Amino acid sequence: MDITVRKGDTFFRYSRLFSIPEQLIADSNPGMDPQCLKIGEKVKIPGFVAKRYRMKKGDTFWKMAIERCLSPTALQTVNPDMDPQHLLPGNEIFLPKRVLNLETSLDQPYDSKRLEEEINRIAAIYPFVRVQKIGESVDQKPIWELKIGKGNKKIHMNGSFHANEWITTVVLITFFKHFLLSLTNHCFFHGIQAYSLYPHITLSVVPMVNPDGVDLVLNGPPESKREQLMKWNGGSKEFSKWKANIQGVDLNNQFPANWEIEKKRKKPKSPAPRDYPGKQPLTEPEAAAMAELAKNEKFDRVIALHTQGKEIYWGYEGKEPKEAEVLAKWFSRMSGYKSVRYVDSHAGFKDWFIQEFGKSGFTIELGKGLNPLPLSQWKEIYRDVSGILLCALLG
Known part of the structure; x- marks a missing residue:
């Protein structure tokens, strides 16, 4: 919500009027000097939207403000040109x-277009959220990162590495929005006030690593690539089992953590719906973008959401730090998911992160069933794992 600066206005005044932490207002207006606001310029107030309303007989500023748990002064601040005595x-x-x-209907999953629309809504309501494109997919669709906080502890979460695991995007976006609601409404989230974490953490979320693949699974192949994709798909028009990117490369087999082992033993030796690791590590723009992000940001901890199995993988060849086991046990208690230290698998994002940085990395396999898990499972999955995601910010 935008308001117009009047004489004597400060971020502190806005914070008191709208019961929003002053730091969130400051972070929603980067580049503004809070000590020297200019009359007439626009200030963004996070956590609010402004709705047009046509006055009715008997309406007063006082009445409408009280009905909305606001002061008449707050209402006047939003309507600086209106005289409350002459309405x-x-x-x-x-x-x-x-x-x-x-404020989201979850009657359908996120494809890349719907996700971008959702991100735009989030950025409009919560302008302290920093949105950036970290790269592009093969088909030049943006790979978005959402970031909040400015603390020293950097936590990263991602979803939809695999195309038919699109439900992970639903879970991540839901968690992110619940966290934002807690920040701006002074309410508890799993017994924690989110704002108590805000000064101490930086949360990075990439909700859809593989937009081309997700769109393929949900919407079918683009006409220009239909023939080739059907060939890689064994002649089938049904793409619901597709995990790879649009070039038939499995993005979670693309990282230089014993990639050669996966290359040798994986059955697909050419583009396929799943498991083909590519000709070399990090050949695919989506995987390269994620590796570059991790190198640049130097995250303290990463969580990659996948489906399915209700398991938490947290080790890689003994290179994981001691805290990883403690966190894995904590996550397991919170969710009922099984904690698994080692699996016979390499070249995944989590594997590479642990090997490269010696820090905690987790792959969490959400839910149970056959991929793609139905959208009807998202509430149950979210109930089980939202506590894990919050704990990742605490530990």
Whole structure:
């Protein structure tokens, strides 16, 4: 919600009027000097939207403010050109509305277009969220990162490395939005006030690593690539089992952590719906973008969401730090998922992160069943793992 600066306005004043932490207002308006706001410029207030309202007989600023748990001064601040003493039926004003729920219909999964629309909504309501494109897919679709906080502890989470595991994007976006709601509404999230974490952490989320693959699974092949994709898919028009990117390369077999072992033993030796690790590590732009992000940001901890199995993988060849076992046990208690230290697998993002940086990395296999897990499972999955994601910020 945008408001116009008046004489004497400060971020502190806005914080008191709208009950929003002053730091969130400052972070929503980068480049502004909070000590020297200029009359007439626009300031963004996070966690609110402004709705047009046509005055009715009997309406007053006082009445409308009290009904919305705001002060009349807050309402006047949103409508600086309106005289509260001379309001007439038919006058239009803006009513500030605090965002109190997710405001998202989850009757369909996120494809890349719907995800981008959701990210735009998030950025508009919560302008302290920093959104950046970390790279592009093979088909030049953006790979988005959402980031909040400015703390020294850097935590990264990602989803939809595998195309038919698109439900991981739903879970991640839901968690991210719940965290934002807790930040702006002073409410508890699993017994924790999110704002108590905000000064100490930086949370990075890449909700969809493989946008081309997700779109292929959900919407079918693009016409220009239909023939080739069907050939790689064994002649089938059904792509629901597809895990790879649009070039038939399994992105979670693309990282230089004993990649040669996976290359030798994986049955696909050419592009396929799953398991083909490519000709070399990091040949695919999606995998390269994730590796570059991790190198640049130097995360302290990463969590990669996959499906399925209700398991937590946390080790790699003894290179994981001691804290990883403690966290894995904590995650297991929170979710009921099984903690597994080692599996006979290499070249995954988590494997490479542990090997490269010696820090904690986790692959969490959400839910149980056959991929793609149905959207109807997302609430149960989210109930089980939202505590894990929050604990990852605490530990």
